[in-house]
Structures are given as structure tokens and as C-alpha cells.
Amino acid sequence: MKIEKYSFGVGDRFAHQGEAQLSAIMKAKEQGYNIVPVWNKSNREHQIIHSTPESTRAEADQAVSRLGWTDRYYVDADHINLSTVDNFLDHSDFFTLDVADYIGQPAGQSDIDSFLAEYGRYTGELKIPGLDETFQVSRSALEKITRKFLYAIQEASKIYEHIKSKKGPESFVAEVSMDEVKEAQTPAEMFFILLMISHFNIPAQTIAPKFTGRFNKGVDYVGNNSQFRKEFEQDLLVIDYAVKEFNLPENLKLSVHSGSDKFSIYPVMGELIKKYDKGIHVKTAGTTWLEEVIGLALAGGDALKMAKEIYAGAFTRQDELCGPYATVIDIDPYKLPEPSAVEKWDGEKFANALRHIPGHPEYNPNFRQLIHVGYKVAAELGTAYTDLLKKHHEIVGEQVTTNIYDRHISRLFGV
Numbered sequence: 001m002k003i004e005k006y007s008f009g010v011g012d013r014f015a016h017q018g019e020a021q022l023s024a025i026m027k028a029k030e031q032g033y034n035i036v037p038v039w040n041k042s043n044r045e046h047q048i049i050h051s052t053p054e055s056t057r058a059e060a061d062q063a064v065s066r067l068g069w070t071d072r073y074y075v076d077a078d079h080i081n082l083s084t085v086d087n088f089l090d091h092s093d094f095f096t097l098d099v100a101d102y103i104g105q106p107a108g109q110s111d112i113d114s115f116l117a118e119y120g121r122y123t124g125e126l127k128i129p130g131l132d133e134t135f136q137v138s139r140s141a142l143e144k145i146t147r148k149f150l151y152a153i154q155e156a157s158k159i160y161e162h163i164k165s166k167k168g169p170e171s172f173v174a175e176v177s178m179d180e181v182k183e184a185q186t187p188a189e190m191f192f193i194l195l196m197i198s199h200f201n202i203p204a205q206t207i208a209p210k211f212t213g214r215f216n217k218g219v220d221y222v223g224n225n226s227q228f229r230k231e232f233e234q235d236l237l238v239i240d241y242a243v244k245e246f247n248l249p250e251n252l253k254l255s256v257h258s259g260s261d262k263f264s265i266y267p268v269m270g271e272l273i274k275k276y277d278k279g280i281h282v283k284t285a286g287t288t289w290l291e292e293v294i295g296l297a298l299a300g301g302d303a304l305k306m307a308k309e310i311y312a313g314a315f316t317r318q319d320e321l322c323g324p325y326a327t328v329i330d331i332d333p334y335k336l337p338e339p340s341a342v343e344k345w346d347g348e349k350f351a352n353a354l355r356h357i358p359g360h361p362e363y364n365p366n367f368r369q370l371i372h373v374g375y376k377v378a379a380e381l382g383t384a385y386t387d388l389l390k391k392h393h394e395i396v397g398e399q400v401t402t403n404i405y406d407r408h409i410s411r412l413f414g415v
């Protein structure tokens with residue numbers, strides 16, 4: 001199973017927006033952009049919502065059959081490891097092997113020694129075609145990289161082999177992710193990580209590195225755009241070289257996590273993948289849930305009341321809700337409106353504060369991020385919440401489609 005050049009990961013916490021999400025992908029296709037949808041959901045999300053991987057598969061299948069989508073689509077077991085993968089085996093055909101937690105743990109000494117003996121020839125000057133800069137890899141630098149990453153890739157191999165033994169080798173796409181770490185991987189690290197991936201025969205088709213800067217949930221990239229450009233270009237060229245040098249799948253491409261709402265760097269990514277004729281996978285998730293809340297606010301009446309109730313609930317439970325996401329949100333509590341003030345807002349004002357339109361005078365990224373992590377509050381409301389989604393599916397769906405197409409796909413692909 002070989003994934004297409006352009007793929008877009010959509011997440012759907014409550015599994016009601018599959019058709020609205022697919023509509024955005026279909027709109028892109030009408031404009032000549034062939035993108036395949038990947039429905040992704042992590043174990044953490046499933047636990048908070050109390051949903052199962054089976055429901056993600058059912059949602060994807062249903063959206064595809066109802067809208068008559070005839071191209072490929074995938075269901076991603078997002079950020080899994082050996083302890084969480086089993087529940088996803090029957091329902092996923094894309095597996096994100098998350099090795100971030102294993103980075104920095106050293107492999108066994110004999111494994112390190114034999115890796116160094118086999119690949120010591122790569123020490124010296126590392127020249128990546130297309131990059132002006134050259135990199136000096138001393139023996140001790142290679143040893144350091146091996147100590148830092150070999151164990152993590154061994155773990156990726158174990159997860160991959162486990163999935164393969166259950167599903168067969170050609171029945172799924174494998175991604176290796178290491179985005180949830182503090183520091184971006186250097187070009188030399190990336191080169192040797194790819195060598196390790198090849199060494200363990202993991203036919204990875206996407207790889208998610210860490211980039212410098214903040215990839216906060218639901219808001220724009222915070223960082224230095226030219227540094228991002230540099231790293232993204234380096235990663236593209238290192239992958240291109242490694243694919244040939246190490247016999248990796250020729251369609252191996254970058255995967256950008258927490259990819260929703262990174263409006264300021266989409267044109268950079270779009271320009272560079274065009275320049276080098278490369279594919280890309282962009283993973284988004286919570287941005288759809290926020291559109292549900294916007295849709296409910298606009299629907300008015302009980303739906304607006306519930307949107308306000310969700311905010312008020314999140315406001316009083318900030319510590320609990322923000323805790324698990326501490327490294328991927330930046331909320332200034334002094335800029336959060338008091339629920340009593342929000343109580344007086346009409347639907348339009350609520351939607352404007354929440355909707356991600358950079359520069360809009362009423363847009364409030366603090367409000368937006370708090371609701372982003374507040375999906376647990378809606379999950380606890382159960383069918384009271386999802387019944388309103390059903391009742392207002394038209395206006396909610398419109399928000400979801402517009403958000404993915406106009407604000408994401410258009411910016412990324414320059415449609």
C-alpha cells in the first residue's frame with residue numbers, strides 16, 4: 001500500500017463531520033488538486049471521548065460511501081506504540097509509530113557497536129546534494145547520534161513488525177514520528193535516523209520530525225519563519241538523498257504534526273514542495289471540533305447556550321484541561337473573557353472570538369486555545385452535545401468545510 005503524494009490528516013473528536021471534511025478534499029479535487037484524506041485519532045483522544053478506533057473507521061467508510069469518493073482514503077492510528085496499537089489493528093491502514101519517548105535512551109552496547117562498525121564509513125564530510133552547507137560527522141558525533149536514536153528506531157521496528165505480523169506487509173502505511181520532543185533534529189541526525197530506519201527494514205512512507213518554534217494547538221506558528229524554511233528545506237533534501245542512498249520507499253515524505261492553523265508557514269511549505277516536486281502529509285485534528293462550537297454558536301438558541309456552557313466549564317477547569325497539553329498551548333489567563341461577559345455575547349461575537357481569522361479585531365487566540373483543550377467538557381455532555389450537532393449539521397458542516405478548504409488547503413497548496 002503506497003500513499004499518494006498529497007495527503008491531509010483530518011481529526012474528528014466526535015465523529016460527526018466526516019462528510020463535511022471530505023467535502024473540502026473533494027472541493028480541492030475539483031480545482032485539480034488530488035489530495036487523499038486520512039482520518040486520524042490518537043489513543044489519548046479516544047480515551048478522553050470514550051470512543052473506539054472502530055468508530056473512526058465507520059465514520060470514514062460512511063463519509064466515503066455517502067459522497068461517492070472513489071479515490072483512496074486512510075484511517076490513521078495516530079501516535080501509537082506497542083502498548084496501545086492492538087485496538088487499532090483491525091480498523092487502521094495507516095500507523096503512526098511514535099518513538100519520541102524512546103529518544104535519548106541508549107540501545108544495548110553490542111547493538112551500538114555493530115551499528116558503528118557497519119556504518120562507520122559515513123563519518124567524515126557529509127554532503128547533501130542541493131544543500132550548500134556541508135556537515136562534519138566525527139566518529140564521536142556518530143556515536144552520540146547512535147546512542148540518542150538507535151533504541152528509538154529499534155522500538156519503531158518492533159511496533160512495525162508487530163503490525164506486519166498481524167496485518168501482512170502490504171496492507172498499511174507506516175509513519176515514524178518524533179515531533180513531540182524539545183529540539184529539532186539536525187540534518188546529520190535526520191540522515192542517520194533514516195539510515196537506521198532502512199537498517200531495520202521499516203518501509204516508512206512518512207516521517208514527522210520536530211521543527212523549531214511553537215506548534216501550538218489551533219493557532220498559528222510561533223517562531224522564526226526563515227528558520228522554519230531552512231529546516232523544512234534541509235529535511236526535504238536529506239530525505240531525497242537518503243531515499244536513494246538507503247533504498248527507502250521512493251514516496252517517503254514529510255509529515256507535519258499539529259499542522260492545523262499554521263497559516264504563516266503554509267506558503268513556505270507549499271513553495272518548497274513545489275520547488276523540489278515533493279509530497280507532503282499535514283496532520284490536523286482539533287480544528288474541526290472548534291468549528292463545531294462555532295457552528296453551534298451561530299445556530300443560536302439552545303446551541304449558542306451550549307457553546308457558552310462549554311466555555312464556562314473549560315474556564316473553571318483550566319488547570320485540569322490544560323495540563324496534558326501544557327507543551328502545546330500558550331494561554332494568557334488574563335486575556336480570557338469572564339464567562340459572565342461571554343454570557344451576554346450573541347452568536348456572531350462568540351464565533352468571531354473563536355474563529356481563526358488573523359487580524360480580526362474580535363479574534364481571541366486565548367479563548368480559542370482554551371476551547372480547543374475543552375473538548376472533554378463537551379464529551380461529558382454526551383448526547384446533549386451530539387444531538388445538537390445532528391440538529392444543526394448543516395451550519396456546523398459548512399463551518400468545517402470552509403475551515404479546511406479556505407483556510408487550510410487553499411493556503412497550503414495555493415489553490
Ligand SMILES: [Zn+2]
Nearest residue numbers: 177179257258
Ligand atoms: Zn504529533
